Amino acid sequence: MAKKDPVKEYLKHFFEQLKKEYHRCYYPGEECTQMPCSSHSIQNRRILETLSQDGHVIMPQVTMDRDGLKIGFIRTGVGKASTFTGLCARHDNELFRLVDDCEIDFRNTEQLFLLSYRSVLKGLHACERAAVDMAASYSKALQLGFIESPTDTIEQLLSAQQFRKFKSTFDELYMSKQWDGVRHKQFALDAQRPTIAASSVFPPDVIIDVTKLPTDVAVNIFPIRDKTHIIFSYLRANESQAQKLFGHLDFADKYLLRYEISKLILSRCENFVLSPQIYNTYSERQRETIKNFIMQCHLNPGIIVDHPDLCLFPD
Ligand SMILES: [Zn+2]
Numbered sequence: 001m002a003k004k005d006p007v008k009e010y011l012k013h014f015f016e017q018l019k020k021e022y023h024r025c026y027y028p029g030e031e032c033t034q035m036p037c038s039s040h041s042i043q044n045r046r047i048l049e050t051l052s053q054d055g056h057v058i059m060p061q062v063t064m065d066r067d068g069l070k071i072g073f074i075r076t077g078v079g080k081a082s083t084f085t086g087l088c089a090r091h092d093n094e095l096f097r098l099v100d101d102c103e104i105d106f107r108n109t110e111q112l113f114l115l116s117y118r119s120v121l122k123g124l125h126a127c128e129r130a131a132v133d134m135a136a137s138y139s140k141a142l143q144l145g146f147i148e149s150p151t152d153t154i155e156q157l158l159s160a161q162q163f164r165k166f167k168s169t170f171d172e173l174y175m176s177k178q179w180d181g182v183r184h185k186q187f188a189l190d191a192q193r194p195t196i197a198a199s200s201v202f203p204p205d206v207i208i209d210v211t212k213l214p215t216d217v218a219v220n221i222f223p224i225r226d227k228t229h230i231i232f233s234y235l236r237a238n239e240s241q242a243q244k245l246f247g248h249l250d251f252a253d254k255y256l257l258r259y260e261i262s263k264l265i266l267s268r269c270e271n272f273v274l275s276p277q278i279y280n281t282y283s284e285r286q287r288e289t290i291k292n293f294i295m296q297c298h299l300n301p302g303i304i305v306d307h308p309d310l311c312l313f314p315d
Pocket residue numbers: 025026027032033034087088089090091
């Protein structure tokens with residue numbers, strides 16, 4: 001029998017690992033053993049449907065194939081868009097009823113807390129999943145006799161550990177109903193066609209921080225009627241760090257605000273959806289500029305690039 005090619009075997013294992021689902025209910029307090037469902041991190045009925053066309057939105061997708069990392073924009077059904085398997089159905093409903101069933105009141109601190117809490121759960125799920133995938137691939141590499149540096153795997157494991165601590169703080173605030181333990185900074189863009197929605201976290205600081213970019217901040221972006229709302233949320237203790245992310249936006253006119261928010265989403269959010277009606281107005285050049293920018297930011301966090309095509313909002 002022909003001997004197996006270890007490189008092929010490693011790649012086969014790697015791509016099979018990426019296809020695996022990662023299930024865990026993150027409900028605070030006791031360990032929940034119920035099977036997680038597919039929860040929307042961006043509100044489905046009001047937000048995703050407002051952005052959708054024929055039941056679909058556009059989402060970024062980072063994929064890895066034999067030629068390396070690739071960025072694409074994919075038509076995704078609203079039933080699947082922005083979902084994660086981090087809560088069982090009962091706990092998803094119990095935790096987020098107030099933001100799923102009621103209109104958002106921008107002065108309601110409980111609703112604002114819940115929006116940020118959901119971003120944190122989605123972010124932790126993605127971070128833990130990446131750590132599990134990397135650890136499995138590293139283990140396979142060792143088994144096959146490859147010499148592989150453990151640095152990336154260790155960093156991802158540390159990042160997941162830090163993220164769990166961050167989430168624990170949100171759990172404690174939730175269980176003691178201390179909604180004001182999380183602060184929010186809000187912006188609104190006027191007279192926009194529904195363009196974009198996002199629910200994301202700039203992950204907690206890792207010990208080896210080469211980026212020096214602000215972390216520990218959740219961002220929620222969504223259209224309601226003739227406005228696009230942007231809400232940054234952060235723990236009260238992290239206010240000065242969080243300010244670095246949005247302090248300059250206080251002085252921005254509406255054009256600069258659209259541009260800076262677009263760049264922030266593209267450079268640091270992995271979980272956002274675009275309206276197909278808006279995406280279809282982007283030229284091929286604009287789409288390529290956007291994809292290149294995402295790739296550059298991924299490979300070199302903190303890189304400074306400016307180009308008018310990076311503005312996602314229509315004129
Ligand atoms: Zn549960």
